[in-house]
Structures are given as structure tokens and as C-alpha cells.
Amino acid sequence: MLHKIVIPAIVLSASSFAADISKIPFETAEGEKTSLSDYKGKAVLLVNVASKCGFTKQYTGLQKLYEEKKDGGLVILGFPCNDFGGQEPGTIEEIVKFCSSKYSVTFPIMAKIHVKGDEQHALYKELTGKDGAFPGDVKWNFGKILIGKDGRPVARFGSKATPDSAELTQAIKDALAK
Secondary structure: OOEEEEEOOEEEEEOOOOOOOOOOOEEEOOOOEEOHHHHOOOEEEEEEEOOOOOOOOHHHHHHHHHHHHHHHOEEEEEEEOOOOOOOOOOOHHHHHHHHHHHHOOOOOEEOOOOOOOOOOOHHHHHHHOOOOOOOOOOOOOOOEEEEOOOOOEEEEEOOOOOOOOHHHHHHHHHHHHO
């Protein structure tokens, strides 16, 4: 199976990806253990988020997308990340409060993680590592990776792909249809 990396105006092919990422553990903002297996049968959009970034306003579009597609099987998981310019310095409690009060976010926010570097979370290592589905570091906040309902990576989008961009919405539509 061929996977694609989609960055606005650029489509790159990625090699077949066989690793099972469904059981890689991560934590919710409340500290509960979870994994992608808890979202089996749903399309999952992973987004590395930050509260003090020029792309932070994408929370509005992400929330709208979540409200429109959640009943159809889409889950958005926000992963706070301070890897880019120190733009997510707060505690998880401060982040969750910011997301809910400023942007009325109701999609799940996970515990803070690293999406690149020496402390890169295992999920992102499997997705973006040398042998990952989409090799290459996440470049900035609000990068997006779409996981299909079968638990396999489908597409990757850069920060500039807004939640209402044609590329992202089409990829989500296709993932939900499978």
C-alpha cells in the first residue's frame, strides 16, 4: 500500500508502512493511559498544537471540523508540544484551560509530548522516523497526520494546511469512506 505525504502544493510518496502503531501508549491531559487502539474504527487526525504560535488560530477550524465530522467517525487529538520556539510553555492544566476558554475546544487534548529530537514520543518516532510512514521531522506547530479507520497512516500535512483546506478535507472524507 502506498502512502502519501501531503504538504500544500507538494505530494510526496512514502514507502509501505507495516508497523502497528495502535498500541503505542500516550496519555490524555488527565493523565490516563490511552493509545490509538482506543479509537479503533475511527479516522484520527493527530495535531501537534501550541498556544503561542501564529497558527494557534487553527484551533477554531479544528474545532469546527471536529463538530462537523465527529458523528461520521473523525477524532482529532491535540498533542501539545513545546519543540518549536518555546510556543507551548504552559502546564497541561493551563493548556487545557486556554483551549477551552479561548477556542471552545471539545476534541481530546493529550498530555504534552515531544514530536522531534532526543525525547521524541514513540508514536511520532514510528510515524516520522527514518523507517516511519512519513520520514522526516515535523517542521512546526500544527503539523497534521491522518490515521485511517484501519489504524494505518494515510496522509501528512504541514502547518500551512488549514483545517478547511481542500487537501485535508478530501483526505478526511476519503478516510471516513473506507
